[in-house]
Amino acid sequence: xSDSPKLTLDxxxxxxxxxxxxxxxxxxxxxxxxxxxxxxxxPGVMADIPAWTRSTGHELVALEKQDGKTFRFVVKRVK
Amino acid sequence: xxxxxxxxxxxxxAGLYGIYLRYAETRRRALPxxxxxxxxxxxxxxxxxxxxxxxxxxxxxxxxxxxxxxRGIGFHIGIxxxxxxxxxxxxxxxxxPLLSWTLSWVLFLGALLGAAGGxxxxxxxxxxxxxxxxxxxxxxxxxxxxAVTGLGLVNxxxxxxxxxxxxxxxxxxxxxxxxxxxxxxxxxxxxGKFFGRRGxxxxxxxxx
Amino acid sequence: xxxTIELALKALEAQLNQPLETALEACARxxxxxxxxxxxxAEPRVEHIPAHRAEQLRSVYRYEHDFLSRMFPVWTRAEKxxxxxxxxLTEIAFSQCTxxxxxxxxCPLGVDTPLxxxxxxxxxxxxxxxxxxxxxLADAAIEKGNDPSFYKEMFLEQIADMExxxxxxxxxENAGIPVEKQGAKILYVPLAGAHTILPxxxxxxxxxxxxxxxxxxxxxxxxxxxxxxxARQVAKRIVDEAxxxxxxxxxxSECGHAYACYRxxxxxxxxxxxxxxxxxxxxVLAEYIAEGKIKVDPTGxxxxxxxxxxxxxxxxxxxxxxxxxxxxxxxxxxxxxTPNKAGALSLRRRRRDRCAxxxxxxxxxxxxxxxxxxxxxxxxxxRCCVRELPxxxxxxxxxLQLERPCYRTDGSGRPRDAxxxxxxxxxxxxSFRRGTGWxxxxxxxx
Ligand code: SF4
Ligand code: SF4
Numbered sequence: 001x002s003d004s005p006k007l008t009l010d011x012x013x014x015x016x017x018x019x020x021x022x023x024x025x026x027x028x029x030x031x032x033x034x035x036x037x038x039x040x041x042x043p044g045v046m047a048d049i050p051a052w053t054r055s056t057g058h059e060l061v062a063l064e065k066q067d068g069k070t071f072r073f074v075v076k077r078v079k
Numbered sequence: 080x081x082x083x084x085x086x087x088x089x090x091x092x093a094g095l096y097g098i099y100l101r102y103a104e105t106r107r108r109a110l111p112x113x114x115x116x117x118x119x120x121x122x123x124x125x126x127x128x129x130x131x132x133x134x135x136x137x138x139x140x141x142x143x144x145x146x147x148x149x150r151g152i153g154f155h156i157g158i159x160x161x162x163x164x165x166x167x168x169x170x171x172x173x174x175x176p177l178l179s180w181t182l183s184w185v186l187f188l189g190a191l192l193g194a195a196g197g198x199x200x201x202x203x204x205x206x207x208x209x210x211x212x213x214x215x216x217x218x219x220x221x222x223x224x225x226a227v228t229g230l231g232l233v234n235x236x237x238x239x240x241x242x243x244x245x246x247x248x249x250x251x252x253x254x255x256x257x258x259x260x261x262x263x264x265x266x267x268x269x270x271g272k273f274f275g276r277r278g279x280x281x282x283x284x285x286x287x
Numbered sequence: 288x289x290x291t292i293e294l295a296l297k298a299l300e301a302q303l304n305q306p307l308e309t310a311l312e313a314c315a316r317x318x319x320x321x322x323x324x325x326x327x328x329a330e331p332r333v334e335h336i337p338a339h340r341a342e343q344l345r346s347v348y349r350y351e352h353d354f355l356s357r358m359f360p361v362w363t364r365a366e367k368x369x370x371x372x373x374x375x376l377t378e379i380a381f382s383q384c385t386x387x388x389x390x391x392x393x394c395p396l397g398v399d400t401p402l403x404x405x406x407x408x409x410x411x412x413x414x415x416x417x418x419x420x421x422x423x424l425a426d427a428a429i430e431k432g433n434d435p436s437f438y439k440e441m442f443l444e445q446i447a448d449m450e451x452x453x454x455x456x457x458x459x460e461n462a463g464i465p466v467e468k469q470g471a472k473i474l475y476v477p478l479a480g481a482h483t484i485l486p487x488x489x490x491x492x493x494x495x496x497x498x499x500x501x502x503x504x505x506x507x508x509x510x511x512x513x514x515x516x517x518a519r520q521v522a523k524r525i526v527d528e529a530x531x532x533x534x535x536x537x538x539x540s541e542c543g544h545a546y547a548c549y550r551x552x553x554x555x556x557x558x559x560x561x562x563x564x565x566x567x568x569x570x571v572l573a574e575y576i577a578e579g580k581i582k583v584d585p586t587g588x589x590x591x592x593x594x595x596x597x598x599x600x601x602x603x604x605x606x607x608x609x610x611x612x613x614x615x616x617x618x619x620x621x622x623x624x625t626p627n628k629a630g631a632l633s634l635r636r637r638r639r640d641r642c643a644x645x646x647x648x649x650x651x652x653x654x655x656x657x658x659x660x661x662x663x664x665x666x667x668x669x670r671c672c673v674r675e676l677p678x679x680x681x682x683x684x685x686x687l688q689l690e691r692p693c694y695r696t697d698g699s700g701r702p703r704d705a706x707x708x709x710x711x712x713x714x715x716x717x718s719f720r721r722g723t724g725w726x727x728x729x730x731x732x733x
Binding site: 108110111112113114118128132138139140144148151204205206208210211213214216254255256258259261267270274277278279282 | 303304305306308309310312313314315316317318319320321322323333336338339342354355361362363364391392393394395396397398399550551552553554555558564601602603604605607
């Protein structure tokens, strides 16, 4: 298990619920314990990604706003 | 002759009873109560569903398929005329000749249109793909029924076949696809309720 | 019988009420509904005839319920439900029908095909074969309702950012986006993302409306799943919010399915706890214009614009005049679609259709002279509608552009030429000015 993300994704320009849809698809491509990093521009992710990790049981490692326009988040596959 | 006539009436009674059973069965099922605030008018919606909403110009589908629509209408007029003719068979001798003559032509035309529908079901790719054996059987049975009824009206030799075919047709109504005649009323009523409540129909600029 | 099949059949039985049985029984298989369906229009195959779709469920229903079918299954193609059939049904109901009800309207018997497709969706959800992503989205939405605290702070932060933009746009230092305002008249429920918050905020402020923004989003994936249980839980968030704040009215963003959910379904799920008036934003806009609460520039959009109705707003909701009224007030050249060579006898009648999106016919000339990028038609909700457009209009050189109704902003929610915006005129009226629009680049991302 490493701390560097296995996948880095670009969700810029995608509107809700596409970031959640994409991350849900992507999580299947990594092993349990691996990380996915993504950046999005839709502020909806600030609520939707934590909600998604809570309801699916995956771990939200980081979620932050960058330069006022983009949002970066890191998710760890738990199961 | 009387025995065949009785047979036809027995078939009619069986068919009606079967339809009643279907009706009762469907009515036994739950009827959802819609509590959302009404936007339009439910009774106007139902009235529309059974009147203007049935007109050929009311729907895009019937505007495109006007011939098929008219064929269907002619066929169904034939069916109801045939049922009426058989029911009224005890009174045929009092029919004015003009009535018998007109009726027989309505029936022949209906049978012709029925046969056209039956052939379309076989020939047309989409319809063939959609049709069940039940559909093919039902359209030809009904067509035959209308045809022999028309023939029976003008030639006594066809009266017995008319009663026989009539008995079979009537009995088959609740069993196969012909029972859509009952569900037509349910369906249009629900249609009218739904679109009436939501203020879609009747609407001067209705959505089609 | 496996458990999956058992669950699916149980779900079918549970739903079998009068309207559903009627839909299952009434079809005469006349095939006249074929052209009504945009799937068939796009790909004229037997499988895309609405009745064919419905037949797949009927064969299962007949096997369970019809006397003749049980005796002679071949006679009516009755089939016992198995895994393959269930997978096929799931695919049909989720991927090949948008529940637009166009077939119903065009059927001589008024057969409610979408009702059957909904029944299949519920069967699939019960059996666990429904698209996982919809379940996931619904569950995430429910999670937000269970404990909004985990995102509320971030949400409020974003709203504060948007408020800044709002002030920039309107030039009004007092313009605001109230959240959780007790006793507000209107609870406005957006979709997630700025594009459905900022533009309405401009309007609400201009109209001096007493409103508050919902902390939840209007979409309800439980409805897509035909899963009343999940759908209720998703809706409950807003029902509770409205009750807590004591609002009078709930206004739903332009989303058709969300409007249908709150206008027509929620009152049935929360009888006694939900006596709010529910309106679409389009209705509110029309009212503001009619009452002079906002002033709009009637020539604000110089191009010819036509309107393609949304199934959920129009055919399933009766909202026909309002969007046209709004458009006629902001568009210099509003035209209803007229008959053309596409083959339908009257396109005038076909014009009112799916997806509440404006179709903006920007002329070739404009594209050439302005050197704009290739315009695409794109629709935020469903893209199905575009397939239905007459082939001539699908050609890219016709430069057909679908736009959001009534207000146009770029992805950030900020009007493209915000600097050129005149501040509110005539007592704070919002102006729907030329150029405050989605440009096609933004559309490509929707
Ligand atoms: S138009 Fe109606 S009755 Fe005819 S095939 Fe379609 S759904 Fe069935
Ligand atoms: S509801 Fe719409 S998409 Fe579904 S079958 Fe009917 S016409 Fe086609």
